[in-house]
Amino acid sequence: MKRILIIATGGTIASTADGRGLSPTLTGRELVEQVPLIDGLCELDFVQPMNIDSTNMRPGDWLEMARIIRTGYDSYDGFVILHGTDTMAYTAAALSYLVQASEKPIVLTGSQQPMANPFTDAKLNLYQSLLYALDDASRDVAVVFGGQAICGTRAHKQRTMSANAFTSINFPALAVLRGERIIRGVGLPEKSFSAPIFYDTLDERVCVIKLTPGLSPSIFKTLKPAYEAVILETFGIGGIPECAGASFKQAIFDWVDSGRTVVITTQVPEEGLDLGVYEVGRAYVDHPGILHGGDMTIEALVAKTMWALGQTRDADELARLFMTPINHDRTN
Numbered sequence: 001m002k003r004i005l006i007i008a009t010g011g012t013i014a015s016t017a018d019g020r021g022l023s024p025t026l027t028g029r030e031l032v033e034q035v036p037l038i039d040g041l042c043e044l045d046f047v048q049p050m051n052i053d054s055t056n057m058r059p060g061d062w063l064e065m066a067r068i069i070r071t072g073y074d075s076y077d078g079f080v081i082l083h084g085t086d087t088m089a090y091t092a093a094a095l096s097y098l099v100q101a102s103e104k105p106i107v108l109t110g111s112q113q114p115m116a117n118p119f120t121d122a123k124l125n126l127y128q129s130l131l132y133a134l135d136d137a138s139r140d141v142a143v144v145f146g147g148q149a150i151c152g153t154r155a156h157k158q159r160t161m162s163a164n165a166f167t168s169i170n171f172p173a174l175a176v177l178r179g180e181r182i183i184r185g186v187g188l189p190e191k192s193f194s195a196p197i198f199y200d201t202l203d204e205r206v207c208v209i210k211l212t213p214g215l216s217p218s219i220f221k222t223l224k225p226a227y228e229a230v231i232l233e234t235f236g237i238g239g240i241p242e243c244a245g246a247s248f249k250q251a252i253f254d255w256v257d258s259g260r261t262v263v264i265t266t267q268v269p270e271e272g273l274d275l276g277v278y279e280v281g282r283a284y285v286d287h288p289g290i291l292h293g294g295d296m297t298i299e300a301l302v303a304k305t306m307w308a309l310g311q312t313r314d315a316d317e318l319a320r321l322f323m324t325p326i327n328h329d330r331t332n
Contacts, residue, residue: 002077002134003043006032007068009061010051011084013111013122022114024051028082034115035123042134045076054084054091054110059202059306062091066098069106070198078105078133082126085110085157085165088143089299092152094202096141096300096327097307102196105138108152109145112165121146121163128177135182140327142174149175149182153300153329156269169269170295171328203228203309206302210267211235217251228260229305233267233298238275240264240284249283256289261318263305265293272296272332289315291322294332304329 008014008028015022028046032038049064069079083091092108099106109129111122129144141152146164154171175184205228209219223230232252234240240248256262264284266273272295275285284290293301308321325331 001043003045003075004130004133005068005072005076005079006044006046006082007065007079008046008048008051008082009054009057009065009084011054011082011088011110012114013082013084013109013126014051015053015114016116017114024053024084026115027051031082031115031122031126035126037127038130041130042077052084054087057084057087057091059094059204062094062098062303063200063202065091066095066198066200069095069099073104073196076104078138079107080126080129080133081106081108083108083110085112085145088145089155089157089166089297090303092141092143092155093297093300093303093329094307096152096329097304098199098202099141100197100199100326101194102140103194104196105133105135106141106152107133107138107149108141108143112161112163131180132175132177132182137182137184144177147177148173149177151328153304153327154297156297156299169297170272170331199307199311201310202306204306205229206231206305206309208233208298208302211240213241217246217248220251220255224255224258224260228309229263230255230260231263231265231293231298231301231305233265234273236266236268237271237277238264238266238273238284252284252290253287256287259289259313261289261291261305261309263291263293263301263322265296265298265301269297291319294330296330300329 006028010024014024014026016025109125113120115122143150143155150168154168158167207227208231210233
């Protein structure tokens with residue numbers, strides 16, 4: 001019988017009401033006990049590194065989860081992480097970079113309603129996450145939620161209340177789950193049974209800026225003391241404004257010429273970036289220190305930039321790490 005490690009971290013799935021709003025109180029073991037169908041599926045062990053609202057999830061918590069997976073990797077056939085939905089996509093992306101090429105599945109799930117709610121989605125999500133983790137074809141990091149398995153670098157929370165909270169951005173869902181059936185939509189190569197690659201360093205000094213009409217380029221100067229990298233969400237397919245007076249071009253070039261990094265992406269969720277299409281983007285195509293986000297999600301961009309900066313400050317090596325596809329995080 002297969003062995004699965006449940007890593008419980010809190011979130012809505014574990015929350016109860018105490019008069020001050022929902023907050024996580026239930027343990028992973030208590031949650032599993034509420035889903036009788038799980039009984040007999042596999043051997044389960046539990047670890048509870050934290051019990052928090054995922055709004056409070058930090059990069060250090062990602063490192064702790066990766067450490068737990070690394071420590072138990074040889075003892076278990078898979079891992080299921082119970083997590084709040086608000087930052088689940090960030091954690092899934094981060095674990096995709098901290099635990100690479102895993103032949104064993106690392107599955108994140110949670111719920112939009114607490115386990116005790118009479119209309120909860122928690123029971124089915126937990127059950128199907130275990131089914132997915134137990135399936136021989138599953139591998140790497142994935143989010144299982146609302147009847148879908150989504151690649152860990154492609155998940156994005158699209159809805160705040162509905163049961164189908166997550167969507168897969170610019171990449172097909174790995175599978176659809178219907179009851180006990182797993183219907184896979186992406187052909188994957190045969191497992192190689194190679195050893196995974198673990199990492200244990202991140203650089204948290206990464207900031208996201210969303211361009212808005214009238215935003216001042218001076219924001220780059222303001223951020224310099226605290227951040228090493230800026231992820232810039234541009235307009236459309238890659239438009240960065242230029243107007244009389246303050247210059248975004250000068251601010252961005254000054255930032256990267258000082259040894260810092262800019263990652264350029266689009267604030268439009270679907271279809272990705274192409275800086276070569278319009279004049280307002282072409283100036284940034286080949287400038288050293290500017291990385292292109294392609295069709296990656298913002299969650300994956302944040303996590304990958306933190307991971308890459310945690311491994312090197314050499315500009316060429318940083319670019320190589322960033323542009324290398326990992327767990328299907330980019331197609332261009």
